[in-house]
Amino acid sequence: MxxxxxxxxxxxxxxxxxxxxxxxxxxxxxxxxxxxxxxxxxxxxxxxxxxxxxxxxxxxxxxxxxxxxxxxxxxxxxxxxxxxxxxxxxxxxxxxxxxxxxxxxxxxxxxxxxxxxxxDIKNETASVETPRYSILTPLQWQSWDDNGYVIIPALVPKKLCEDVCNMLYERLKMDKNNPASWYSCHALKQGVMVQIFNDITMQVIRSLPQVRDVFEQLWGRKNLIVSTDRLSFNPPQTESWQFPGPHIHWDINFNKPLTFATQGLLYLTDVTAEQGAFSCVSGFHKEIDNWLANLPKNTNPHSFNFDKFHSTPLAAKAGSLIVWRHTLPHGSCPNKGNTPRIVQYINMTPLSK
Structure with a gap:
């Protein structure tokens, strides 16, 4: 109609x-x-x-x-x-x-x-009263406070992760058992980013209550809006294919005051530290205000050479959710392993002015 x-x-x-x-x-x-x-x-x-x-x-x-x-x-x-x-x-x-x-x-x-x-938009995103259960452990809360990121292992069933991976291989016309196919060109591939946003397999993961619980506890409020984001496929480096990035960077609009915000991704495959793991500058959320204040005048923070910072690659198994404060410089790294790193980006935010 x-x-x-x-x-x-x-x-x-x-x-x-x-x-x-x-x-x-x-x-x-x-x-x-x-x-x-x-x-x-x-x-x-x-x-x-x-x-x-x-x-x-x-x-x-x-x-x-x-x-x-x-x-x-x-x-x-x-x-x-x-x-x-x-x-x-x-x-x-x-x-x-x-x-x-x-x-x-x-x-x-x-x-x-x-x-x-x-x-009052806050009425629509009221504070969490009594969580059904605490999904974050004391050690995870400590990591969130000290490092600016948290890893929640085995949050999503491995079968759901495999469903998304199988969908990705099918859509990109690749064979997960044939490494030669991993480097073929496809309209949906932009570097390591894959422009698939809303397949049903991805929707299932976004709608899981345990995923929402993590973000609600970190934000301390309910009725967060889940992002409709894409996938990433980072195959092993070869002589003919080199990692194109993204290297360490920010996704921040520095023309506005810095406020609390999160970013996140789900490992759909087991990822070791050398396998193109997500990397970030641990603890930088505690330094960013002072660092920005001491930048030379008219310096664009986005143009800064982050090679001077030590970034930490985060290894984890398939089904692990990683959430980080958006004030952490972050990125991926070259995959020196034998199999692709595949992730689904997931985030939740409140509507605010």
């Missing part, structure tokens, strides 16, 4: 208007903010976008992408490629994979209204 409705609505805005539409202006899907998202990108393409508005609304836009299971990269690519909002909205419905329920639409619109009208 929705498909027919949208298909019959003629595109009314093949060019972005000079001013942004109200966040409550909708199209055939009845979703707030979607039309405004599309218009912001069109204004960017014309070189007349308000950068402050884009930054201020970024967390909201990401929340919408995550809630609809769209993935950040494909959504941005679709917005840039769509010549009309009608075209983009059709892409959203198709990528969502099923009709958007009234319950999801109403809850999403309610969150968007709360964001703009500054009603």
């Amino acid at each position: 929705q498909n027919e409705l949208i298909a019959k609505v003629p595109p009314s805005d093949t060019m972005a208007q000079s001013t942004l539409p109200c966040y409550k202006e909708t199209g055939g899907l009845g979703l707030f903010q979607l039309k405004r998202m599309w218009h912001k990108v069109q204004l960017q393409k014309q070189g007349c976008a308000d950068k402050k508005i884009i930054e201020d609304e970024w967390s909201l836009d990401v929340m919408i992408m995550d809630t609809l299971g769209l993935g950040l990269t494909p959504t941005i690519e679709s917005i840039f490629a769509s010549d009309s909002f009608f075209e983009f909205e059709n892409w959203v419905e198709k990528s969502h994979g099923r009709a958007i329920s009234n319950a999801k639409r109403n809850q999403l619109n309610k969150s968007i209204v709360s964001f703009f009208e500054e009603t």
Whole structure:
């Protein structure tokens, strides 16, 4: 029914208007903010976008992408490629994979209204009262405080990890038992990143209550929004294939004040320290404020040479979740083992301004 409705609505805005539409202006899907998202990108393409508005609304836009299971990269690519909002909205419905329920639409619109009208968003993300059980041990909490990261082993059943790995090999047309196939080109491969975001096997892992429990305990609040993120496939280095990165880096917007935030990934295969393991600068969350204050004037923190820092590779078995504070410089490293390192990126955040 929705498909027919949208298909019959003629595109009314093949060019972005000079001013942004109200966040409550909708199209055939009845979703707030979607039309405004599309218009912001069109204004960017014309070189007349308000950068402050884009930054201020970024967390909201990401929340919408995550809630609809769209993935950040494909959504941005679709917005840039769509010549009309009608075209983009059709892409959203198709990528969502099923009709958007009234319950999801109403809850999403309610969150968007709360964001703009500054009603108490914290009521939607209330503090955790009494956890069902403590999934983090005292030693894990100590690691979180001292090192800025925590490893939760055997959190996800190995069978679910294997399901995602098998899906990845199938989608990339590779044979897990044939190393020669691991280096073949594919449109979904970008370096070690794999642009698969919302396969059902990945959704199953994201929806596990024990995964949510970890993030709720670290954040100390409920109703976190789970990210719709991609996979990574890091095969062993060879003479003809060298690790392309990402090396040690940050995913931080330093134009804004630093606040608490997490990042995370799940090892889908057993990973040893030399097997391209996730690496981070342990404990740097305690030093970052002072370090930033002492940087030479006009120095971009992202351009800093992190080779001077000692990074720690984190080995763990398949099914282990690693969560780190986003203030830790982090990255991957060359795989000097015999088998690929495969991970699924997972994170949860509250909606906040």
